[in-house]
């Protein structure tokens with residue numbers, strides 16, 4: 001495929017095809033990905049979200065990469081579900097510095113009946129501020145997905161993490177089929193899906209390709225595809241895994257862009273470890289979404305004003321909230337706010 005050939009949205013990718021994408025010369029892959037990207041997006045815009053941990057640690061799941069799992073001793077301070085008003089205050093701060101989407105994450109296997117009313121209030125309150133809403137709460141049943149959609153939840157994050165074949169090496173407390181079931185309930189309830197995975201857990205190229213095949217061959221592509229670099233946290237079983245070669249990470253972003261041409265591909269956890277050049281290459285490969293703010297759940301995220309400096313160097317502008325009534329006004333707010341350097345105090349620090 002040339003960079004200018006019209007990209008089509010496909011749901012029938014084979015392993016051989018995807019491996020062929022990965023294995024082509026780097027420059028050809030990036031050229032192709034950038035060509036696909038420009039057919040569907042403004043290449044100089046990046047969507048900006050803020051992530052807040054609304055319930056931290058003591059998770060019953062055993063995800064080997066995660067410092068929040070109750071199975072590992074990582075020294076993380078545990079926190080109960082935050083009060084609704086504190087969440088709304090953090091959302092207001094995120095809006096004030098220009099984020100257009102507010103993502104709320106809870107370290108649960110699934111939300112309990114007791115917690116749901118609070119969670120729904122958070123969604124309603126954040127939505128009423130004019131922000132897009134996103135949550136990650138673990139496994140959901142159909143009743144819960146319907147209730148979240150009715151409260152105004154725009155996106156549900158539920159990562160597949162890796163290929164079905166490798167999944168059991170990383171998580172034993174739930175199955176791949178559980179994950180796919182929750183994703184189907186989220187879709188049926190009319191919400192958008194945010195789902196991706198992690199590189200650097202000891203997976204093979206086939207596993208990376210296998211993850212992207214699972215995502216791209218869903219009946220509808222996830223609107224948001226976070227691609228994470230493992231953040232190695234002492235105390236987790238993956239603390240001593242080998243680093244991923246940055247070029248392999250960029251290849252993953254580029255192949256995701258080609259396979260899911262209309263999705264936002266998010267450069268997600270692990271950005272702290274990347275230099276500016278690697279991040280610039282990620283944008284060139286078609287990544288067009290980032291988390292912005294001081295903390296990404298419980299691992300460090302580059303400081304927000306560093307992000308703005310990089311955006312400025314690259315001529316990148318934040319993407320406006322697409323349903324805002326006056327997009328130019330929103331953009332002006334975002335640009336002005338994001339360029340203010342003294343913003344650190346505006347962030348909730350999930351690690352404190």
Ligand code: SF4
Pocket residue numbers: 059060061062063066067068069070106107108109138
């Ligand atoms: S990744 Fe999520 S589900 Fe897994 S242990 Fe961490 S908080 Fe729990």
